[in-house]
Amino acid sequence: MEDDDYSAAATTLLFDRPIPLLRGPVPAGGSYILAFRSLDSWSAAFKRCENLIKEQCEEGARIGCAVAASNNCKPPWWRRSGGGGDMKEREKCEEREFEGCVAAAMGKCAGFAKDKCSGAFLEARIASEVEGLVRLASMPEDSTWRHLMGLSSLVRIKCCRARDLLNQTRRN
Structure with missing residues (x-):
């Protein structure tokens, strides 16, 4: 006879918390x-x-710069055979090489990250509630119309590309 454990602790699977969506479904x-x-x-x-x-x-650059500094500062082959x-x-050479390499890479990493994210994010849509909120805000709180017409019927959602929205904010 086997002793099977059917308790909640033994039979319940725990899952990681879901990652929140970056974007959600918006009516259009x-x-x-x-x-x-x-x-x-x-x-x-x-x-x-x-x-x-x-x-x-930057982490990759630090690793690459450490390898490059070691290679650039190693003694020529004929000196290594004579006792080092x-x-x-x-060590001083490696520190100089490493610091110079990392300094150059850090600026490039910022530009690289901006380029990689810009392509996708500038084409992404952003929802904005453009109509109805002004109308709703202008109605008195005790207005029958305000109670009869739900917020969803008043609000119209406009989606525009991030690129266009950013261009508009730059012009204003």
């Missing part, structure tokens, strides 16, 4: 499209994308 002309809920949510996602790619790039060389001098 009888169907739905994926769009960021606001310019703020788009901006936060864009910055997060840039920061993650920049961090990964001055390790202090090689």
Whole structure:
């Protein structure tokens, strides 16, 4: 006879919390499209994308720069066979090479991250509630019309590309 454990602790699977959606379904002309809920949510996602790619790039650059510094500062083959060389001098050389390489890479990583994220994020749609909120706000709170007409019937959602929205804000 086997002793099977059917308790909740033994039979319940725990799942990781779901990752929140960057974009959600937004009604648009009888169907739905994926769009960021606001310019703020788009901006936060864009910055997060840039920061993650920049961090990964910088970590890779540090590793690559360490290897390059070691290769650039190793003594020529004919000196290695004679008992090595001055390790202090090689260490100083590696530090100089590494610092110069990392400094050059950090600026490039920021530009690389911006380029990688811009393509996708500038074409993304951002939803904005453009109509109806002004009308709703102008009605007195105790108005019968305000109670009869739900917010969803008053609000019209307009989706536009991030590129277009950013161009509009730059002009204003």
